[in-house]
Amino acid sequence: QKEVEQNSGPLSVPEGAIASLNCTYSDRGSQSFFWYRQYSGKSPELIMFIYSNGDKEDGRFTAQLNKASQYVSLLIRDSQPSDSATYLCAVVDNNDMRFGAGTRLTVKP
């Protein structure tokens, strides 16, 4: 059974801090990795994707991938209250896409 694991949280950080969200996956053949943000009662929204080992930065967001250790993380710099949401990690292997259960992030003003 292919697994995608996330700490469900809640993760609470003060405004302006760095929020670090982690995701591990069981299938070594996984090829692409995605982070979605989902506000309460809304649909998931793609915020980052990464295919290669290393870091990928987009504004305040950085995705980090380590295939050898089978983890992918999302860093949110200068966290804002508007970042408060559930963050879903998704892993794709041969068109088989699996989601983690999500980590609930709260950014406190």
Added chain:
Amino acid sequence: DAGVIQSPRHEVTEMGQEVTLRCKPISGHDYLFWYRQTMMRGLELLIYFNNNVPIDDSGMPEDRFSAKMPNASFSTLKIQPSEPRDSAVYFCASSESGGADTQYFGPGTRLTVL
């Protein structure tokens, strides 16, 4: 573009009834995906279509679930008969290329089966 459109937004029905969820993908998107989200199981891919043809339905939970895409602008997900454990939010998403990096989700249908 209006984005992915789903209807109804909320559905409450009784166990044993037939439920039909509807989706209109973004125009020009050749891929359409149906997902289910619950607290217990998270977000799960049920089935996806390419050019109106079902490609992978391995996520469909059982024979009570069926999905169709009669044309490029319309898809349905049907549950017959419905059961309380089918209560979930059902999302439809569409994509131009099939990749998750180009996938746009609809607002979802919240289904409650009593």
